[in-house]
Amino acid sequence: xxxxxxxxxxxxxxxxxxxxxxxxxxxxxxxxxxxxxxxxxxxxxxxxxxxxxxxxxxxxxxxxxxxxxxxxxxxxxxxxxxxxxxxxxxxxxxxxxxxxxxxxxxxxxxxxxxxxxxxxxxxxxxxxxxxxxxxxxxxxxxxxxxxxxxxxxxxxxxxxxxxxxxxxxxxxxxxxxxxxxxxxxxxxxxxxxxxxxxxxxxxxxxxxxxxxxxxxxxxxxxxxxxxxxxxxxxxxxxxx
Amino acid sequence: xxxxxxxxxxxxxxxxxxxxxxxxxxxxxxxxxxxxxxxxxxxxxxxxxxxxxxxxxxxxxxxxxxxxxxxxxxxxxxxxxxxxxxxxxxxxxxxxxxxxxxxxxxxxxxxxxxxxxxxxxxxxxxxxxxxxxxxxxxxxxxxxxxxxxxxxxxxxxxxxxxxxxxxxxxxxxxxxxxxxxxxxxxxxxxxxxxxxxxxxxxxxxxxxxxxxxxxxxxxxxxxxxxxxxxxxxxxxxxxx
Numbered sequence: 001x002x003x004x005x006x007x008x009x010x011x012x013x014x015x016x017x018x019x020x021x022x023x024x025x026x027x028x029x030x031x032x033x034x035x036x037x038x039x040x041x042x043x044x045x046x047x048x049x050x051x052x053x054x055x056x057x058x059x060x061x062x063x064x065x066x067x068x069x070x071x072x073x074x075x076x077x078x079x080x081x082x083x084x085x086x087x088x089x090x091x092x093x094x095x096x097x098x099x100x101x102x103x104x105x106x107x108x109x110x111x112x113x114x115x116x117x118x119x120x121x122x123x124x125x126x127x128x129x130x131x132x133x134x135x136x137x138x139x140x141x142x143x144x145x146x147x148x149x150x151x152x153x154x155x156x157x158x159x160x161x162x163x164x165x166x167x168x169x170x171x172x173x174x175x176x177x178x179x180x181x182x183x184x185x186x187x188x189x190x191x192x193x194x195x196x197x198x199x200x201x202x203x204x205x206x207x208x209x210x211x212x213x214x215x216x217x218x219x220x221x222x223x224x225x226x227x228x229x230x231x232x233x234x235x236x237x238x239x240x
Numbered sequence: 241x242x243x244x245x246x247x248x249x250x251x252x253x254x255x256x257x258x259x260x261x262x263x264x265x266x267x268x269x270x271x272x273x274x275x276x277x278x279x280x281x282x283x284x285x286x287x288x289x290x291x292x293x294x295x296x297x298x299x300x301x302x303x304x305x306x307x308x309x310x311x312x313x314x315x316x317x318x319x320x321x322x323x324x325x326x327x328x329x330x331x332x333x334x335x336x337x338x339x340x341x342x343x344x345x346x347x348x349x350x351x352x353x354x355x356x357x358x359x360x361x362x363x364x365x366x367x368x369x370x371x372x373x374x375x376x377x378x379x380x381x382x383x384x385x386x387x388x389x390x391x392x393x394x395x396x397x398x399x400x401x402x403x404x405x406x407x408x409x410x411x412x413x414x415x416x417x418x419x420x421x422x423x424x425x426x427x428x429x430x431x432x433x434x435x436x437x438x439x440x441x442x443x444x445x446x447x448x449x450x451x452x453x454x455x456x457x458x459x460x461x462x463x464x465x466x467x468x469x470x471x472x473x474x475x476x477x478x479x480x
Contacts, residue, residue: 002264002265002268003268003271004268005272005275006268006269006272006361006364006365007272007275007357007360007361007364009275010275010276010277010357012277024242025242027415027419028242028243028244028246029246030415030418030419031243031415032245032246032247034412034413034415034418035245035247035249035250035409035412036250036356036359037250037252037356037359037369037370037371038412039371039373039396039455040373040451040452040455040456040461041410041439041442041443041448041451041452042452042455042456043412043413043417043418045418046418046419046420046424047418047419047420048420048421048422048423048424049419049420049421049422050422051421051422052422055422079424083424083426084413084417084427085452085456087426087427087432088427088432088435088436088449088452089449089452089453089456089457091429091432091433091436091449092449092453094449094453094457094458095457095458096456096457097456097457097458097459097460097462097463098458098463098466099462099463099465099466100466101466101469101470101473102376102462102463102465102466102469103462105348105376105395105469106373106462108345108348108349108352109348109352109373109395109396112348112349112352112353112356113352113355113356113359113371114418115353115356116276116277116352116353116355116356116357116360117247117250117356117360119276119277119353120247120356120357120360121246121247124246124247125246129277130277131277131279131353133279133280133346133349136342136345146420146422146423146424147423147424148424149424149426152424155345155349156279156349169275170281172274172275172283173274173283173324175267175270175271175274177283177324178270178274178283178285178286178287178354179267179270179286179287179289180286180287180288180289180386181288181289181291182288182289182290182291182292182295182386183288183386183387184286184288184319184323184386184387184388184389184392186323186327186389187324187327187328189331192327192328192331193331195328196328196331199281202281203281208281209328209329209331209332209334211280211281212280212281212282212325212328212329213329213332213334215279215280215282216280216282216325216329216336216337217329217334217335217336217337218334218335218337218338219337220337221280222337222339222342222343222346223337223338223339223342225339225342226338226339226340226341226342229341229342229345230341230480233341233480239480240470240473240479240480
């Protein structure tokens with residue numbers, strides 16, 4: 001089987017050279033991101049480019065002392081955005097319907113598609129990137145800092161810049177774990193053990209499950225984020 | 241400014257040649273999708289490849305008579321997936337915490353990032369693609385058809401195949417409409433009019449707002465999808 005990679009390799013880069021992007025490169029990358037598919041032509045996303053050093057440092061801090069958020073040449077906050085769509089409808093005297101769950105669904109998908117095309121384009125130009133889920137730790141504060149109106153929800157951050165490190169490619173679970181045919185097939189114990197073994201290299205402790213426990217188990221990072229995210233969903237108009 | 245495209249062009253293709261993908265190409269594309277960034281190493285997604293003609297025809301039907309869903313060489317349902325993560329944790333006697341909003345957030349992002357990398361990779365190989373949001377019209381039935389367990393949510397479909405048409409590139413809103421600096425900036429009436437004018441070419445009626453109204457305004461498609469999506473979110477474990 002031909003196993004050659006197709007796109008530029010992706011590795012999360014967390015050390016960046018202290019040099020700006022060449023003139024116009026960010027705009028070129030964002031234009032490429034805009035070419036991503038979008039549901040019903042609506043383009044339900046916005047990128048907030050954070051240039052203020054003070055803002056960058058504060059976001060780096062609440063995202064878990066991630067200094068690359070402050071140091072990368074560019075840092076964008078990827079947002080689901082129904083606010084702009086509402087403004088377009090309002091210009092013709094029409095209103096958005098009431099569908100918080102469906103709106104959230106399609107806006108997160110739209111924004112993530114555009115963001116991944118942005119990452120693929122940046123990497124094709126030789127830039128390093130890393131996505132920052134940790135902005136969710138400070139999601140309530142972030143909405144205020146970026147003055148996000150109702151209808152806009154911050155999803156994750158993206159750092160871009162000339163890479164200052166060359167990390168090795170990190171493992172993934174087996175193809176068969178993510179690809180099903182006609183019906184969803186649960187994992188066998190053997191498939192789980194094989195994935196746990198392949199993923200061992202992703203963490204210094206050589207125990208992938210420990211990483212997952214820290215984030216996803218009872219009392220982990222995801223549970224700690226839940227209260228604030230629900231308040232923000234409510235405040236921004238996405239609560240059922 | 242250098243406005244050269246960076247990636248292979250994206251145009252939604254809705255007519256496909258009746259030829260299968262070369263042996264191994266789908267797997268190669270899915271492996272490339274797996275290289276997408278993933279939150280906390282968790283890879284919270286699955287692709288269900290639909291090969292059954294009967295299933296394809298039924299999904300095409302409830303998605304709005306989209307015959308390309310039945311005709312494309314490949315059709316994948318992109319799913320947010322916390323079920324596999326839960327199985328990995330359970331293998332070590334650990335449980336998923338309780339964070340339906342945060343779990344939904346990160347799983348939709350993860351799945352969409354992988355899906356867009358899949359689309360970018362497919363287009364780099366010269367394939368045509370189109371994303372199918374219309375599967376949401378039949379989301380309750382789809383969960384049953386694909387036997388999706390609790391923790392798995394269908395997000396959208398992707399058709400892949402040798403293109404049987406060469407659509408022109410469709411317009412997008414202005415770069416300035418999606419790119420903000422440090423603070424979110426609402427659209428001026430002039431910016432809205434400019435976007436409405438640029439987007440006119442996206443629709444036969446030359447009225448973009450009519451398309452948006454049909455999907456997003458009171459009584460539109462999104463509102464019609466809301467009830468079923470909420471029931472599925474509840475059933476699959478994503479309701480707050």
